[in-house]
Amino acid sequence: MADVARTAGVSVGTVSHVLNHPDRVREATRLRVLGAIDQLGFVRNSNASFLAAGENRTIGLIVIDIGNSLFVDIARGAQHRVGHETMSLLLANSDNDDALQDRHLDFFNSARLAGVLLAPMRDPHLALDRARRLGTAVVVLNYRSQHDDHCSVLIDNEEAGYLAGRHLIELGRRRLAFVGGRDELQPVHDRRTGVRRAVAESPGTTLVELATENLEAPDGDQAGEQIADQPAATRPDGVIAVTDLLGMAIIQAIGRHGLSVPGDVAVMGCDYNSNAWGGTIPLTSVRMRGQDMGRAGVDLLLEELSAGDDHEHRDVVLRPSLVARESTVGRSGT
């Protein structure tokens, strides 16, 4: 920067002003400085800049698993929203690893970012305390926490389950099955609750819950076998899988038994993963609106940053929406 100043024949203060407050500098000087910057290939050192200015224009996003399309969507949405500001978005992938998540958070903390969007794996209460003490705003994504000392963006998973249940019931299905395991995961638990509510509301419908060990394809396969093995009279005619992957595996297992989807059994998933596009029978699912989530997260963060001390934490709850396709409504669509 001193070089630039010398080349342009001004002081370093002026160079800094050209970069940060161009309006305070005379047009001619500004151009001269810009010329020198260009000529010398100068790139301002943001470490020094942030240190001196005491404020950082960067937002960090920590996601649980970058292989999960929900988080990809969140990243896209956040990037998009940030793009219009003079800010940057940094991505960090926890890769389902608690320790790694904490390391990312520490790293962002020590970089004194303006704010962090965190999609945590467990209640991040303690970690957040630390960030806040350093003046970093944190917005929690996709996690319903016990504490209300931060803003959150949530998806109403209970509603997702409810929508799924209603959908099948409205299609005339009466013997529903919910397939999903690991109830300690919030989304699984909430979706299950929603399905129960839909069934409870509709006299004449029944619900069977099949608990799987995990949420991988083999679990769905197994569940599908179980369903297909039952006599037609008691066999579920509408199946809600807690994830799309599970749903697709169920369809395959059922298909192997000569049953038709959705003729004999309507099957639907949840999450609207891109995986679901490839199947022979397009899977009905509930779209989780990840992009909106990313956008809303950035908005909350910017709001918190500009509000200062009189900021009131709040939650934004996004409503999922149902995407009906062949696996429940057949070829015709809608």
Added chain:
Amino acid sequence: MADVARTAGVSVGTVSHVLNHPDRVREATRLRVLGAIDQLGFVRNSNASFLAAGENRTIGLIVIDIGNSLFVDIARGAQHRVGHETMSLLLANSDNDDALQDRHLDFFNSARLAGVLLAPMRDPHLALDRARRLGTAVVVLNYRSQHDDHCSVLIDNEEAGYLAGRHLIELGRRRLAFVGGRDELQPVHDRRTGVRRAVAESPGTTLVELATENLEAPDGDQAGEQIADQPAATRPDGVIAVTDLLGMAIIQAIGRHGLSVPGDVAVMGCDYNSNAWGGTIPLTSVRMRGQDMGRAGVDLLLEELSAGDDHEHRDVVLRPSLVARESTVGRSGT
């Protein structure tokens, strides 16, 4: 940091030593300082740290599209490799946007990162010049550049095409078809070349090339129709789609026409995307080894960083491997 020093009753220099050269500090002092750090919740400001030390322990990774499983794998591999060092990995998603890619690169440049892994969309020659002048090492991923002033990690796409061709020929297929468009994309071009070589090597085999406009599902659907419409005598009996998505769409289209896969037509993809898992007929594909790519990239970068001036740029070329599944070999497997 001054607070910590005061609390622990030492000088700031000592606190710094505890953090950076613990061996130079007496055990008792170290513990006292650590205690103070803990008590005060001190987190060192990495901006100041990097500025003073003049070196940054962070690596940036810029990928074209975080929704593409190849890049997800690259990120995982890189993260994994970096994880064991006292380094951090920052992710930036270009989202298929040239301007965004440049902005990410500028950002990393101004942060004076130790190094950058770049999966570029076009020849990044100019951008790299700038980074290098600032002392940032750059390794290019997944792009065969005209220039040799940097290290690269490449996947041999020509080999991928060749492997695919050989696979079908060895299965007894004689009338091959290659489906893929946008030949200006390096991977598409190279895979096509590889398939041609495999066919040229095998007397008695023929190759039809179907150019699609894009690489989306509808393109595959159209190509599948074209293939299925031909009389059995001239119809291709082995199809290589340049991507998995294309391959799955082709299978569906062919299936609609009552032809069997792989009985009448063997179909395979390329890329080994997770999308391929969901299909009713598991797709044979060529695995692109993204994780290895990420790992190799980090290794090259570390090598370059430690070698200093006498570093010789070099390329690492990864060999893809074929994953045979039902869409070519039928139920039995292998």
Added chain:
DNA sequence: GGTGGATGTTGAAGCGCTTCAAAGGCGCAC
């Protein structure tokens, strides 16, 4: 008891920038 070397600790200089008080330059009104 004195000496030398190893081991610990200190404090100030400096990393590259921003910012602020202060000074310089200029035009305008009186």
Added chain:
DNA sequence: GTGCGCCTTTGAAGCGCTTCAACATCCACC
């Protein structure tokens, strides 16, 4: 001609840390 206020520019202080030369301490050994 003088004084005032505005627009520009300057230069030094300081952001929070690392590092290095210098200094303090300790111990072994003669």
